[in-house]
Amino acid sequence: MGYLTQPTLLAFLLQVTALMFFIAVSFVAYRWVREPVKRNRARQALELLGYTETEGLAGEEVAESEQLVDPQKSAVVNEYRLRHYIWPVFLACLLTFIVYAIAHPYAIQFGLWSGVLEEVIDIFGMDDVFPRRILAGRILFWGFIGAYTYSVHLIFRRFLSYDLTPSIYIFVANRLWLAMTVGAIVGVAVGTLNNAAGMSFDVNLALVSVILFVIGFFPDHGLTWLVSTAQTILKQRWNPSKELNLSEVEGLNIWQQARLKQEGIENVQNLAAANVADLVVSTPFTVNQIIDWIDQAILTVYASQNQLESLEKVGVRAASDLLTNTHEGRYLAELAEAAALNKSELKVLKRSLESALNMTLVARFRWQSSLDEEKIEEAKNIVPVQTQTVIRDQLFGRP
Secondary structure, three states, X not given: OHHHHOOOHHHHHHHHHHHHHHHHHHHHHHHHHHHHHHHHHHHXXXXXXXXXXXXXXXXXXXXXXXXOOOOOOOEEOOOOOXXXXXXXXXXXXXXXXXXXXXXXXXXXXXXXXXXXXXXXOOXXXXXXXXXXXXXXXXXXXXXXXXHHHHHHHHXXXXXHOXXXXXXXXXXXXXXXXXXXXXXXXXXXXXXXXXXXXOOOHHHHHHXXXXXXXXXXHOHHHHHHHHHHHHHHHHOOOOOXXXXXXXXXXXXXXXXXXXXXXXXXXXXXXHHHOOOHHHXXXXXXXXXXXXXXXXXXXXXXXXXXXXXXXXXXXXXXXXXXXXXXXXXXXXXXXXXXXXXOOOHHHHHHHHHHHHOOOOHHHHHHHHHOOOOOHHHHHHHHOOOOOOOHHHHHHHHOOOO
């Protein structure tokens, strides 16, 4: 039965072809089945924001000279064409082939990756049983499986949400390579330390494999570990940048955070100042979701941690909640007392929120369907009234 485990060229080619086949088929299926429906979803979402005229949503080509439209119209929304997908899909398939080949015994046994796989350090102390390069490739295989599993799940999610854009395939290619690189460094470090501590080979290999699978799924965790470990060894003080993670916003899971990051929204500050119309058109999220997240982000950016915790206890979780409950100074004292906050500080916070970018749009949309007529009127008057044309220009970034 030993021949069943012998790595062969046929086995390698069948396996890697199947892995790449899924990526290519996902693109074809999305173009034929899901993308036509996406246009109608984008049009309906824009109509919720009051934009009834759209161009480029019916599938027709729109000339570059027509990209800037009359401000009285809502927006030009172009779909991705075949040419936009060719390079990203090819890159994802190519990186799948390369990364899988690095970890596959058939490629390793011919010395194709000599100088790439670790052969200087005896990671697991098993030179008399397994070649070092085979063990290094084995742990990297689990890093690849973690990254590929994440990628498959991501593609499925984006397919179902009408959001399988070309950038997804570039993201998949980047994750495969990042997982392999970070996983290799972490695997060598953890495996060597466990071996030096006297851990048995089987337990050590299993533990490192699990760690690399997780790093493949979440490469950022591996990078964080590497940075913190290096700083501890070098006795450097941690100096984080002044940014708030997207996880601070309620209702944003890891998949939604990853999607926002692909739009250049890396933290809460970015989210608070995001272009609402761009997010509505470019992402699969509903208008209600986007408005709610931005509403929370604005309050998170301007309020202190103590203020956030105190306001949350009395049901104020977003900027528009605070403004509509304290419009023209009413209920300000009651809110300050209920939340055990200084009235003067709360008043300063209110003034700051009034000047925040996106606050007008968020407040008006948040309460436009409210059953409380008084609150609707308050929301309309939170900041000076702007004309519809000015709001439209602001939304779509027109001068």
